[in-house]
Amino acid sequence: MIKIYPENNIDGYIQTVLGIPLLTLQEEHNLAMKLRKKGDLEAARSLVMSNLRFVVHIASSYSGYGLQKSDIIQEGNVGLMKAVKRFNPAHGVRLVSFAIHWIKAEIHEYVLRNWRIIKVATTKSQRKLFFNLRRTKNSFNWLNNDEIKSIANELNVNPNLVREMEGRLSSIDYGFDNKYAEEKNNYKNPSNYIEDSKIDPAIQLEKYDFERYSYRRLYIALNKLDERVRDILKQRWLNEPKATLHELADIYGISAERIRQIEKSAIKKIKNYINI
Structure with a gap:
């Protein structure tokens, strides 16, 4: 593969690939069979090199996107290599006909990725x-x-x-x-x-102070409840998995309805204390 670097003369590269001889149908078929059956990398290289001129030709139609021609050609070369890897000569088509789709697909993806931010x-x-x-x-x-x-x-x-x-x-x-x-x-x-108001230091500090104040009030409110009520709230709201009313009723030997009443009364007391 002939590499294209920004400092290289693109016209020189094009003249070089245009000077690489084309393969005959039989030569292309033989090389493709070597690649498929034996994984012959030299055969793959010959197939790629002989078709680089077609990448140049296809890439020339994408000159109006404000992108470097050398970059577009390089992306097209990637598509050509993918096509060579998947090419099956038994289908009776020339490699270039099969490769057009892969060459354009890589160029399209590159243009879409780089044309705008x-x-x-x-x-x-x-x-x-x-x-x-x-x-x-x-x-x-x-x-x-x-x-x-x-x-x-x-x-x-x-x-x-x-x-x-x-x-x-x-x-x-x-x-x-x-x-x-x-x-x-x-x-x-x-x-x-x-501006993003979410990162305003004043708003962030106010939010932090409010949360800290709320947590402190909640902690004090919980500690004002007796131990049984705190345990019921903990198992109903803080534990995972949460206990059911009937499970707590069995633990404390009272009805599920009584557990519900205790829970409701405790939550009301906590809300009243926090909102003072």
Whole structure:
């Protein structure tokens, strides 16, 4: 495999792979059989190398996404290697025909992962729209209703999805705290006007003090009850598994209804004390 590094000349890489001879149908079949039957890695290498030119050709159609061409080609090469691993010459098709799906799948995933900070397409319909809508639109103007219906019919999706994806494609990523952009452009960093009240120190301290106060009052209230009542509340509310009324009735030799009355009265006393 020919590796592509950022510092390398991409044109030089392309000229190199274009100079690798193509395999004949018989040569490709023989190499693929060696790989499948014997796990011959040299055969796999020959299959990959002879088809690198097709990855370059496919990758060239993804030049409008603002991503490095070398990165797109490298991702396509990963797809080619996956295809070689799964290729079965007995099906009677050439490797390149079988590999197109795998090459495009890897490139698509890379583009979706890197085109925006937030992924713009996650469902199957959104992914199909993302790549087809850019190609279908003829200008930077917003689509009218007739154009939306036409595209929806062509791609077999809901018109609302077309409008939604058009909005996503037209959006721009903004940095949360980009001081350079704020200075050069009339752009206000979200960090200057978006706040999270949950991490306000005053609110956090108030919450902590309130919880500590409530726990202290609860502890004092429980200790004002006699031992039997505390045990009933503990087994009914704090233990796991919680005891039933009938289980406690058997323990204390009283009726289940009496246990319920004791529990209800104790809870009322605790609430009254805490709310003082």
